[in-house]
Amino acid sequence: MNIGDKVRLLHGKEEGVITRLSSGGQVEIEIEDGFRIPALKSEVVVIDAAEKEYFNRGEEGEKESYIQPVRKTDPSSKTAGIFLAYVPYNDQIHDLILINHTKKQYLFSVEELSGNQAKNIDAGVIQPQSFRKITEKMLQDFEQWPAMKFMLLPLNKKFEPQEQATERKVKFKANNFFKHKGKAPVIDKEGFLFQLNDHEKALNVKKLNEELNPAGKESYPHLQVKRPPASIDLHIEKLSSEHDLMSNSEMLQLQMEVFQRNLNDALASGMDEITFIHGIGNGVLRKEIHRFLSQLNGIKYFKDSQKTNFGYGATTVKIHE
Structure with missing residues (x-):
């Protein structure tokens, strides 16, 4: 008898899953309505193999801790x-x-x-x-x-x-x-x-392309690029409401994607300069931005912005004189 076993009480109608094994020969069972009840091991019996198969436990009765059977919901819905x-x-x-x-x-x-x-x-x-x-x-x-x-x-x-x-x-x-x-x-x-x-929804490239090239219009990106703001805030909380569920690498990837997209739009729309606010932090985002810019030929120069202007770390990219 193990945690996760589907069991039935010998002297009652209750069935449930073992959630805890205690000393003294006791177990804790969570029954279908969510309540937990104590019982002696001698008062419960593990449901047989046929019933285990019905409850998706497998023919060998593998110990899958607290896996529940299929419920009639729609896995194709927008909440999938x-x-x-x-x-x-x-x-x-x-x-x-x-x-x-x-x-x-x-x-x-x-x-x-x-x-x-x-x-x-x-x-x-x-x-x-x-x-x-x-x-x-x-x-x-x-x-x-x-x-x-x-x-x-x-x-x-x-x-x-x-x-x-x-x-x-x-x-x-x-x-x-x-x-x-x-x-x-x-x-x-x-x-x-x-x-x-759902983190892939943070930056929907297809949607962005559709916004740049709406249906029914000729695809001339140089005529339809939207001019970005003069300064872009790359703090992760500004870019995703689900940032607390993202790993450090996922957050950095999203920040760099937004940086590159806005830099490309600034270049295509003929802006003189654009500033990216990345904060001070541990310096990783600033380092990645500067590394990317140092390999780019389409700009005049880039520099750290004065803290008096933004109050925190920022990089200004000079595109045209």
């Missing part, structure tokens, strides 16, 4: 994706649940991070339209919750277009976390909900 949900068990304890609201299986790994070290807390395969409890968190310890890293890899059962693996680093801030309250798909419960595989 891989979600992280913090669902309250009581006033203090929240269950941390990974939700697969798609048509595909995903191989996943979850790690807790501490500085440059990492500890794996769960890994496995999550089925389409199912969910998996990862761990529990105490709300009163919110400020001490460690950062986590999620690796998600879609599994193709036939030849079909490849999808890239997703790597997301999650470190919540209170002023953002508590704004994400809503009903989680598949489990249909209220909680704090975050989508893990």
Whole structure:
């Protein structure tokens, strides 16, 4: 008998999943309506292999911790994706649940991070339209919750277009976390909900091209490029509302994409100069911008802007005299 086993009480009608094993021969069972009840091991029985197969446990009864069966929801809807949900068990304890609201299986790994070290807390395969409890968190310890890293890899059962693996680093801030309250798909419960595989929406290249070349107009980009503002703020919170779910590399990639797009528009629209506000921080973004500019032939020069003008780090690019 292990955590994640589907069990039934011998002297009752309740069925549920073992969520905790205690000393003294006791177990804790979470029944279908979300309540948890204690029971003696001698009073419960593991559901047989046929029932395990029905509940997507596999023919060998592999130990997939707290994976639930398919729920009748639409994985093709606009809410489809891989979600992280913090669902309250009581006033203090929240269950941390990974939700697969798609048509595909995903191989996943979850790690807790501490500085440059990492500890794996769960890994496995999550089925389409199912969910998996990862761990529990105490709300009163919110400020001490460690950062986590999620690796998600879609599994193709036939030849079909490849999808890239997703790597997301999650470190919540209170002023953002508590704004994400809503009903989680598949489990249909209220909680704090975050989508893990939506970062590609931060910069929609196809949409940008459509804006530059609207349908029904001839494609002359040099006539239709929109002149950017004289200064562009590259602080990540200005570029994405989901920045707290992005890894450092994802944030830097988005900032550089916005920088390059606006620099190209400035060049194409004949601007004399443009300033990019990158802040001081650890200097990584400034270094990448300067490295890119140093290899570009279409500008006169670039320089650090006076702090008196912006109050924080910025780079001005001189295009024409």
